[in-house]
Amino acid sequence: MVSKDYYSTLGVARDASAADIxxxxxxxxxxxxxxKNKAPDAEEHFKAVGEAYEVLSDAEKRAAYDQFGSDGFGGGGAHGWQSGARGSGFGADGFGSGSFDSAAFADIFENLFRNQKSGRHAKGKGAGANPFGGGFDFNSGAEQGRDLHMKLDxxxxxxxxxxTRRIRINSPVRERSTGKVTEKLKTLQVQVPAGVLQGQRIRMKNQxxxxxHNAVNGHLYLEANILPHTMFQLDGRDITVKxxxxxxxxxxxxxxxxxxxxxxxxxxxxxxxQNGKRFRLKGRGMPGATPGDFFxxxxxxxxxxxxxxxxxxxxxMAKTMAFDPRAAWGGSAHAGKGGRHAH
Structure with a gap:
C-alpha cells in the first residue's frame, strides 16, 4: 500500500498551522x-483534498498521521477508521486491518476511548458520541476492567x-462458574510496528x-524498552555509530x-x-512518517x-613531522623555563 502524503495534497508544509491548512x-x-470543475479527474482531486483535510484538521488524527503515515489508518486513509468494533477495521488486539495492526495508535487515542467507554452507544453514521462516524459500542452502563502495564524488551x-513477538503473561481471568478472578498463564502474539521508539506503548485490546459485573476487560499496555546495542546508539529517532x-x-x-x-x-x-568528525545520512535512522537520521x-x-x-x-614520524598536538593551546600551556613541573 502506498502511503499518502496529505501535506502535499493540500500543498502545505509539514509544520503548517491549522489556519494555513x-x-x-x-x-x-x-x-x-x-x-464547478468539469475535468475528468476533478472529483478524484476533490475527494483527496477532503480526505487530507479530515486528518490534518484534527489534532489527534494529525499526530497519528505524522507518527505512522497513512498506512496505519486501517486500509482506507482517514476513512479506514470508520469500520466499527464488530467490523473489519479492528482486530482482537486493537487497530486491525492497517499495516500497523494491533494498537499502533494506542497512545494517541487512549484518552479518547477512555472518555467514551462509559458514554453513549454509537451505532451507525451520524451518532454524536462517535467522532469516527459509526459502529462503536462502548458498553454503556458498565465499568471497564483495570488496565495492565508491562515492559516489552x-x-x-x-x-x-x-x-511479531509471542509473550507469556500471568493474566487475571474471571472464572465463569464461581465469578472469582484468578491468574492464568496466557500466550499473546504482539505485532511490533517498524520504528517503535523507547517508551512508546502498544495496546492489546481487552487483555x-x-x-x-461481566463488563469488558481492560487493556494491556506494553511499553517498548529498547535494549542497549553493542554497536549503535539510539537517540530519539536518530542512530549513531562510531x-x-x-x-x-x-x-x-x-x-x-x-x-x-x-x-x-x-x-x-x-x-x-579529524577524530570525532560526524557524517549525517539524512533519513537513514529509525523509520517513521518523519524518519530519523543516521550519524x-x-x-x-x-x-x-x-x-x-x-x-x-x-x-x-616524531623526527620528520613538524606536529604539535597542543599547538592550539598557545605558549601558556607549555612548561618553559621556570615553569612548574608535575612530580
Missing part, C-alpha cells in the same frame, strides 16, 4: 468541486524493522483485568563500508578528517607500538 483546503475544494533490530579508522585513512582519505541496521553502505572519508562518527585508532618495527616508524 484550512485556507489551503477551502481554496482547493473550490477549485476541484465537481459542480526489544532489540534495536526488532524496533527498527518491526517484528487486561476483567471488569465487574567508525574505527586508521590514522592514514583519516589523513589520506578512504572509502569505507559502514554497518547500518538496513545493511552495509559505502562512506567516502575525505582527506584531513557516523570517526574514531581514529592508533596502532600499538608493540614491536621494534612499529617503534621505529613512530620514532621516524
Amino acid at each position: 484550512k485556507k489551503a483546503y477551502r481554496r482547493l475544494a473550490r477549485q476541484y468541486h465537481p459542480d 526489544l532489540s534495536l533490530e526488532e524496533a527498527f524493522h518491526g517484528c 487486561g483485568s476483567p471488569g465487574p 567508525l574505527p579508522v586508521a590514522p592514514w585513512e583519516a589523513m589520506l582519505g578512504a572509502s569505507l563500508k559502514v554497518p547500518t541496521l538496513d545493511g552495509e553502505m559505502n562512506l567516502k572519508i575525505p582527506a584531513h578528517s 557516523v562518527v570517526l574514531d581514529v585508532v592508533l596502532p600499538d607500538a608493540s614491536d621494534e618495527k612499529a617503534r621505529e616508524l613512530y620514532q621516524e
Whole structure:
C-alpha cells in the first residue's frame, strides 16, 4: 500500500498551522468541486483534498498521521477508521486491518476511548458520541476492567524493522462458574510496528483485568524498552555509530563500508578528517512518517607500538613531522623555563 502524503495534497508544509491548512483546503475544494470543475479527474482531486483535510484538521488524527503515515489508518486513509468494533477495521488486539495492526495508535487515542467507554452507544453514521462516524459500542452502563502495564524488551533490530513477538503473561481471568478472578498463564502474539521508539506503548485490546459485573476487560499496555546495542546508539529517532579508522585513512582519505541496521553502505572519508568528525545520512535512522537520521562518527585508532618495527616508524614520524598536538593551546600551556613541573 502506498502511503499518502496529505501535506502535499493540500500543498502545505509539514509544520503548517491549522489556519494555513484550512485556507489551503477551502481554496482547493473550490477549485476541484465537481459542480464547478468539469475535468475528468476533478472529483478524484476533490475527494483527496477532503480526505487530507479530515486528518490534518484534527489534532489527534494529525499526530497519528505524522507518527505512522497513512498506512496505519486501517486500509482506507482517514476513512479506514470508520469500520466499527464488530467490523473489519479492528482486530482482537486493537487497530486491525492497517499495516500497523494491533494498537499502533494506542497512545494517541487512549484518552479518547477512555472518555467514551462509559458514554453513549454509537451505532451507525451520524451518532454524536462517535467522532469516527459509526459502529462503536462502548458498553454503556458498565465499568471497564483495570488496565495492565508491562515492559516489552526489544532489540534495536526488532524496533527498527518491526517484528511479531509471542509473550507469556500471568493474566487475571474471571472464572465463569464461581465469578472469582484468578491468574492464568496466557500466550499473546504482539505485532511490533517498524520504528517503535523507547517508551512508546502498544495496546492489546481487552487483555487486561476483567471488569465487574461481566463488563469488558481492560487493556494491556506494553511499553517498548529498547535494549542497549553493542554497536549503535539510539537517540530519539536518530542512530549513531562510531567508525574505527586508521590514522592514514583519516589523513589520506578512504572509502569505507559502514554497518547500518538496513545493511552495509559505502562512506567516502575525505582527506584531513579529524577524530570525532560526524557524517549525517539524512533519513537513514529509525523509520517513521518523519524518519530519523543516521550519524557516523570517526574514531581514529592508533596502532600499538608493540614491536621494534612499529617503534621505529613512530620514532621516524616524531623526527620528520613538524606536529604539535597542543599547538592550539598557545605558549601558556607549555612548561618553559621556570615553569612548574608535575612530580
